Amino acid sequence: MDSKRREVLKTGGGVLALAAVAGILKPGEGLAQEWNKAAFDTKSVADTVKALGGSGSTPSGAIEITAPDIAENGAVVPIAVESKLPRTQAIAILIEKNPNTLSAEFEIPAGTDPFVSTRVKMAETSNVYALVTADGKYFHAVKEIKVTIGGCGG
Amino acid sequence: MADPMRIRANMTGDKVEVKVLMAHEMETGLRKDAKGNLVPPHFIRNVTVTHGGKTVLSAQWGTSISKNPFMHFRFKGGKPGEKVTISWIDNKGDKRTDEATIAGGS
Numbered sequence: 736m737d738s739k740r741r742e743v744l745k746t747g748g749g750v751l752a753l754a755a756v757a758g759i760l761k762p763g764e765g766l767a768q769e770w771n772k773a774a775f776d777t778k779s780v781a782d783t784v785k786a787l788g789g790s791g792s793t794p795s796g797a798i799e800i801t802a803p804d805i806a807e808n809g810a811v812v813p814i815a816v817e818s819k820l821p822r823t824q825a826i827a828i829l830i831e832k833n834p835n836t837l838s839a840e841f842e843i844p845a846g847t848d849p850f851v852s853t854r855v856k857m858a859e860t861s862n863v864y865a866l867v868t869a870d871g872k873y874f875h876a877v878k879e880i881k882v883t884i885g886g887c888g889g
Numbered sequence: 890m891a892d893p894m895r896i897r898a899n900m901t902g903d904k905v906e907v908k909v910l911m912a913h914e915m916e917t918g919l920r921k922d923a924k925g926n927l928v929p930p931h932f933i934r935n936v937t938v939t940h941g942g943k944t945v946l947s948a949q950w951g952t953s954i955s956k957n958p959f960m961h962f963r964f965k966g967g968k969p970g971e972k973v974t975i976s977w978i979d980n981k982g983d984k985r986t987d988e989a990t991i992a993g994g995s
Contacts, residue, residue, distance in 0.1 A: 769949075770934045770935060771949055775951040810955060810956065811956075813959075815961070833953050835953065838951050838954060839949065839953075839954055841948045842946070842947045842948070844945060844946070844947075847945050847946055847962065847963070847964040848963040848964065850962060851946075851960070851961070852959075852960070852962070853958065853959055853960050854954070854958065856915075856952075856953045856954070
């Protein structure tokens with residue numbers, strides 16, 4: 736009885752060790768990036784800016800949000816952001832009234848246009864913020880998008 | 890393994906215009922199935938685009954990116970015939986890498 740118990744323990748340990756090895760190996764495959772969980776968990780624009788490393792942001796006319804005024808289907812809302820600020824390093828899309836504010840953050844290396852376009856889900860009519868990091872400072876533009884059918888019910 | 894991405898990379902002037910369509914559920918974790926159980930979140934968290942060994946765009950995504958995500962951007966320094974490589978990894982560790990050849994253009 737006792738020996739059987741030991742056997743079980745051994746096997747269990749072995750499986751755990753394997754899982755640990757697999758866990759360690761995964762990040763080594765070159766596609767392991769950090770995912771800023773704190774920033775994606777935030778519930779307000781101000782908190783998101785803080786979680787992304789800024790203390791606040793300044794409104795800027797040099798950021799352009801291209802999106803519909805009224806989105807018929809909140810599950811697919813096309814949003815494009817273009818920054819004319821020199822040395823734009825990152826563009827983030829924030830949706831104020833979604834369950835989690837931050838939708839996406841794009842890092843823009845030198846040589847890539849400070850422009851990005853994607854599609855997002857919106858739970859309800861909300862202000863959408865484009866938060867741009869340029870030369871270490873934070874700037875934003877806002878646009879309200881009206882949603883007729885919410886996108887979070889799937 | 891998820892379905893391949895649909896990637897289009899075209900020269901427009903001196904820039905490479907990249908459009909990507911990925912096949913992914915992008916489940917928010919807030920939706921309920923027919924039985925009323927919450928469907929666990931399943932979404933792409935990181936996307937990386939490289940060209941000639943250099944990262945030209947990297948993104949972190951939350952659950953509010955639409956199902957079958959679309960992404961469009963432009964970068965300088967590419968030439969027709971060269972490759973653009975795009976990789977994503979989701980919250981369950983599933984991943985996919987696809988590449989496309991830059992097409993000429995005007």
